[in-house]
Amino acid sequence: MTFWVIALVFWYGSRLVADFKRTTFQFFIGLMSTTFSAIQAGNVFSFVPDISSAKSAASDVIKLLDSMPEIDAESPENVHFRYPTRPGVRVLRNLNLTVEPGTYVALVGASGCGKSTTIQLIERFYDPLAGTVYLDEQPITKLNVAEYRKHIALVSQEPTLYAGTIRFNILLGATKPREEVTQEEIETACRNANILEFIQSLPDGFDTEVGGKGSQLSGGQKQRIAIARALLRNPKVLLLDEATSALDSNSEKVVQEALDQAAKGRTTIAIAHRLSTIQNADCIYFIKDGAVAEAGTHDELLALKGGYYEYVQLQALSKK
Template identity: 40%
Template sequence: MSHPPTGSRRAATGGGMPGRGLTGRADPDVLRAENAAAPHVPDLWKRVGAMFIPYRKHIALTVVLVLATSAASVVPPLLVQRIFDGALFPTDGAGGTAPPHLSLLTGLVSLMIGIFVASAGLSVWQTWVTSNVGNRVTGDLRVTLFDKLQRMELAFFTRTKTGVIQSRLQNDVGGVAGVLTTFVSSIVGNTATVIASLVAMIVLDWRLTLLAVVLMPALVVAQRRVGLVRQRIAAKTQESLSEMTSITQETLSVSGILLSKVYNRRGFESERYAGENRTLIRLQIQLAMSGQWFFGMVTVIMSSVPAIIYLASGLLLARGGEAGGGVITAGTIVAFTTIQARLLFPLMSLMRVALEVQTSRALFARIFEYLDLTPAISDAPDARDASDAPGPVGAIEFRDVTFRYPDASEDARATLDGISFAAKPGETHAFVGPSGAGKTTIVYLAARLHEASGGSVVFAGTDVRELTQDSVVEQVGVVTQETYLFHATIAENLRYARPDATDEDLVAACRAANIHDTIESFEHGYDTAVGERGYRLSGGEKQRIAIARVLLKDPPILLLDEATSALDTLSERVVQEALDNASRGRTTLVVAHRLSTVVDADVIHVVAAGRIVESGTHAELMALAGRYAELAAGQAR
């Protein structure tokens, strides 16, 4: 975890918002530029719709339920007209008012109550179906994104903050979950309700309907403008959430909290988090308030329509009740205003959903931006299993290999340039040299964690690009300087290499790694929890557990990346003995800092500035009196 000396880290990490200072204020012109620079995803909504295809039967059922519920919601107001004009205040043959028609009234009321009960049942069923569809689609999206990230090359993770990746999985997918969950029911249901209500209003009186909907086009235009504003604010909100997730992940990890404590930077980290929190709060308030005046205006207009209807009805009745249309009765006015009042809620909901869809566009674009990433390393269509390679198992050869990181500039020096060597099965090849020379990159190329930019890495007589990645990795075991252990028991960490390993297998591997007796001395033995990243164990203990984990895998090739450089002398001796046991009979590539650990290697390669400048045994290189001899003399001093 690295911090720039002052100010925000956004400029340093590339994950932030340009044009925003320590106060969190953003210039409007900068916001417009950022929105224009947001990821463009072709056919975005078409791709979102495609996610629902596996659930088309459920969606069809949802549509049927929604239409039935919407249609049922319009029937009671029409019954109200019948109740008023035909049951409560029926007319006699002479045009006067007759006594109430009780049998008809009872039947209409019973029918209305029955419709209410049926609508409630259909609504519950519809909610269950739509919730299933929405949450399953969201879950599919989350798993697809996680799987895509799993297939990305190692270099992607070295240049992308972990917190940013976590934010895409959690915040962005979570942000669209509500839209997906209610998308079908809200869009279809409210659209059907609005259409059914309009039809019913026209049936009752077309003149009053025209008066009630005259302002709707203006509301749609205003809603569109509000949606664009919310879309911009939503994009900024997700970026702020991403930054907060990144700060939390970095600072509250074991390594991060240790660093902030030993450098007494707790106050700085708290202020940094508080500053981003203030930015997030401001954006969330803006998002919550954006459009509220619009919806307030819609509510006032729609709520005032009944009063206008009463006035218009009065004017029509004063002119004889017809005036180019049908006769307006009390039942007509009551039914019309009831339907119009019911129109308010689905219309408002439809506008809110439209705003949410516009707002979620930025979130979908961020998610699909990751889904559209192309892994730098992928299997060829005709790739075959490494076990079918014609050469001897464990043979590794580099043929004039060059390597550049994907984000490196064209004029930058290649990380590796013209690397060539051949390791026969069972041989140990060591790579020594100054930091940054490219030693670790060589090891990772051998495991195909990186892809060569030029030349070829040959695995068992076959270019690794002609083999499947999984089969290559199955042949390789890696022990790095920084051992990673999960927050689980020792046994669970060991079985990560081989889930079907028996207890006897664990003991045998740990004996070979010189760690069994230490584990047995713990109160819970192999069931001891190691803590976050294994921090409850010493460095030597973690390294030996990592070696035991590799031994459980039992690969023909072993890659050791400065596996003892961070240990004290006593721990190094114990771990080195375990490494010697692990290397026996395996092709081993070793990146070494201390030359004393590789003096017995079959071949030692001296790497400088991305090239192998010397190769030979320890004795040969010392006799050469070149770079290796200088390194040895320097370490001796």
């Protein structure tokens, strides 16, 4: 295409020059202008696949923005649940449990019994197929999702840290603008998470880089920073999803002390893998096949010699 255009310009331009209608200077201006225009016009076609992809992506974005989710984060009984991707599998069946304000409640059971699903329903990542989740006798479906979640904090089994400073990672838990969070608030959260002394012992203190995914820190240190991040928002409800199961014995002891301190004065719901971490819970719910099979304190459930008792015995054998 480019060479064809150049040939055309030479042919037509030479006739204009021969007839004294254009000067040689004007001819070369026309040649250069036409040639570069032709090159750029040809390059446009190389972007056709990208234009098609952009149109398709824009269509998906507009469709997403126009959709009305069942759980709208911007708008203001017994529980049954199945995951939307696995409608044939019943995860929770007639689940009914009560958590009194300010108490420490533990959920115990075999893998797949519905413990983590219960936490996700409390966070309102999903809504139950039947039944309702209440907070202070108010259905959480009636509450603004964003405001509701400001009063909840989660500490999971695998803490998520991002490349940046310790201060940056802790401030991710703030519910107000970062510039409004005082140093005293950060230090209080770290003190309650049993990590303040360690941070202050570092040469750069809170400005220490944690590396990608917190690679510069040990598992226990990462977990305690995650606890500090959760406590920074001073949550009314603290959710612990097997927060110590991935740690060694020494780290577990330090982190468990931080969790015990964090649980004081607030409602705490913990999923427990190691039963030694929840023996002092105010109430333990033993969940089996998506429903509460037994409920009571550690001693009360042992006295029943039921499913929880067998679970304790199995864990004791696995340690030997």
